Amino acid sequence: MMTLKRHLLLISNSTLHGGGYLEHCQEQIQKFLGEQVKRVLFVPYALHDRDDYARTARKKFESLGYGLDSIHEAADPVEAVQKSEAIFIGGGNTFRLLKTLYDNGLIPVIRKRIFEDGIPYIGSSAGTNVATISINTTNDMPIVYPPSLQALGLVPFNINPHYLDSDANSKHMGETREQRISQYHEELDTPPVLGLREGCILLVEGNKAKLLGITKARLFLRGQAPTEHDPGHDFSFLLDQ
Amino acid sequence: MMTLKRHLLLISNSTLHGGGYLEHCQEQIQKFLGEQVKRVLFVPYALHDRDDYARTARKKFESLGYGLDSIHEAADPVEAVQKSEAIFIGGGNTFRLLKTLYDNGLIPVIRKRIFEDGIPYIGSSAGTNVATISINTTNDMPIVYPPSLQALGLVPFNINPHYLDSDANSKHMGETREQRISQYHEELDTPPVLGLREGCILLVEGNKAKLLGITKARLFLRGQAPTEHDPGHDFSFLLDQ
Ligand SMILES: [Ca+2]
Ligand SMILES: [Ca+2]
Numbered sequence: 415m416m417t418l419k420r421h422l423l424l425i426s427n428s429t430l431h432g433g434g435y436l437e438h439c440q441e442q443i444q445k446f447l448g449e450q451v452k453r454v455l456f457v458p459y460a461l462h463d464r465d466d467y468a469r470t471a472r473k474k475f476e477s478l479g480y481g482l483d484s485i486h487e488a489a490d491p492v493e494a495v496q497k498s499e500a501i502f503i504g505g506g507n508t509f510r511l512l513k514t515l516y517d518n519g520l521i522p523v524i525r526k527r528i529f530e531d532g533i534p535y536i537g538s539s540a541g542t543n544v545a546t547i548s549i550n551t552t553n554d555m556p557i558v559y560p561p562s563l564q565a566l567g568l569v570p571f572n573i574n575p576h577y578l579d580s581d582a583n584s585k586h587m588g589e590t591r592e593q594r595i596s597q598y599h600e601e602l603d604t605p606p607v608l609g610l611r612e613g614c615i616l617l618v619e620g621n622k623a624k625l626l627g628i629t630k631a632r633l634f635l636r637g638q639a640p641t642e643h644d645p646g647h648d649f650s651f652l653l654d655q
Numbered sequence: 656m657m658t659l660k661r662h663l664l665l666i667s668n669s670t671l672h673g674g675g676y677l678e679h680c681q682e683q684i685q686k687f688l689g690e691q692v693k694r695v696l697f698v699p700y701a702l703h704d705r706d707d708y709a710r711t712a713r714k715k716f717e718s719l720g721y722g723l724d725s726i727h728e729a730a731d732p733v734e735a736v737q738k739s740e741a742i743f744i745g746g747g748n749t750f751r752l753l754k755t756l757y758d759n760g761l762i763p764v765i766r767k768r769i770f771e772d773g774i775p776y777i778g779s780s781a782g783t784n785v786a787t788i789s790i791n792t793t794n795d796m797p798i799v800y801p802p803s804l805q806a807l808g809l810v811p812f813n814i815n816p817h818y819l820d821s822d823a824n825s826k827h828m829g830e831t832r833e834q835r836i837s838q839y840h841e842e843l844d845t846p847p848v849l850g851l852r853e854g855c856i857l858l859v860e861g862n863k864a865k866l867l868g869i870t871k872a873r874l875f876l877r878g879q880a881p882t883e884h885d886p887g888h889d890f891s892f893l894l895d896q
Binding site for chain 2: 427428429430431432462506507509510549550551552553554555556557558559562563576578585586587588589594595597598600601604612
């Protein structure tokens with residue numbers, strides 16, 4: 415198998431309860447981007463107020479020593495991706511985010527930068543969903559209709575960010591997260607789903623994938639019982655599809 | 656305004672905590688169908704195991720004095736709708752349900768039976784979502800990709816079934832239900848969303864709509880603060896779009 419130029423940091427959630435924006439993952443972000451990257455291209459499409467979102471992200475990245483350009487301020491978003499040193503796609507509504515990526519013709523150009531040029535990609539929440547094969551396992555409400563649920567396909571499986579255990583004391587009768595994912599796996603030929611609890615981060619370097627962060631991940635393979643995995647776990651086998 | 660032949664019973668949830676299938680709404684179902692209806696056509700498309708689902712629904716409807724035919728057992732689903740006396744669409748995954756309605760060419764024929772022939776329609780959960788203008792406010796995971804999010808359009812607004820208040824004690828950072836609905840209303844020209852808590856039922860008769868059941872509903876109008884409404888509330892104004 416050819417080793418792909420692929421550097422991904424896929425974060426379950428931007429903010430952990432009690433902490434600040436990207437605080438729980440800031441060390442991993444710095445280690446991931448390293449000292450070569452000077453500026454990050456931010457994609458704020460998942461939230462409605464892009465100016466406000468870019469301000470929040472800029473403040474955080476500047477505090478970590480990186481400049482930040484927001485793609486919504488660029489005259490030509492495709493060109494902004496072509497010139498970027500690193501990409502960070504933030505959370506919000508996954509349907510809105512994916513539709514805007516399609517509307518602006520960004521899917522092929524981002525893929526090219528990741529797979530051919532090897533620039534680092536950071537995703538958080540919705541930005542993690544769109545990094546995967548499809549957004550079939552987002553938790554978000556379908557507030558808009560993207561032209562496809564297929565996403566960037568930077569990894570050949572699905573992620574469920576903000577993975578949530580069911581609450582045995584709840585009187586709510588809506589489906590649990592696990593039931594929703596098992597309904598996905600009732601459909602034919604559906605790929606693995608990695609449930610990333612809040613606090614989980616998946617690091618992908620070429621053909622290697624490893625769980626970082628402070629919480630366990632729950633892995634769902636079609637037709638099999640789900641399994642629990644500690645931080646440090648090697649998930650490289652999920653890349654062999 | 657012309658009075659439409661429209662008889663809808665839109666139920667938030669099939670099962671209420673501690674009760675049996677359709678138990679909390681069985682009196683409303685009997686009153687709604689009345690004595691003229693002898694058989695109900697059941698649409699089990701929202702769940703994977705249609706045989707099992709039809710058995711559950713048949714048992715319940717037979718206990719209430721109605722025969723039940725499941726559309727998945729009919730040679731021609733369009734013809735089954737054309738010959739039906741009443742339709743009941745059950746809950747499960749809304750995306751799967753809507754896609755199957757499109758795949759089987761059932762959208763126009765169901766609309767015709769409701770609006771022109773005036774047969775009664777019962778929806779529960781996903782079956783309530785698809786009765787509305789679109790499935791943009793479903794809670795379900797997009798496990799399949801329907802050709803559109805537009806639905807039966809039996810009412811000109813959206814419903815959020817299983818509406819859930821946010822839990823002030825939760826440490827989970829995923830969006831609350833109210834945040835998700837407000838993200839929908841950030842999009843242009845989005846219609847009202849009626850949040851039906853578990854226990855809520857909306858009765859629509861022609862141009863009149865009334866809240867039944869045992870819980871309050873929460874109404875979201877674009878650009879306005881949400882409002883709370885008790886059982887018995889007249890929601891007819893939502894039909895004037
Ligand atoms: Ca989200
Ligand atoms: Ca459902």
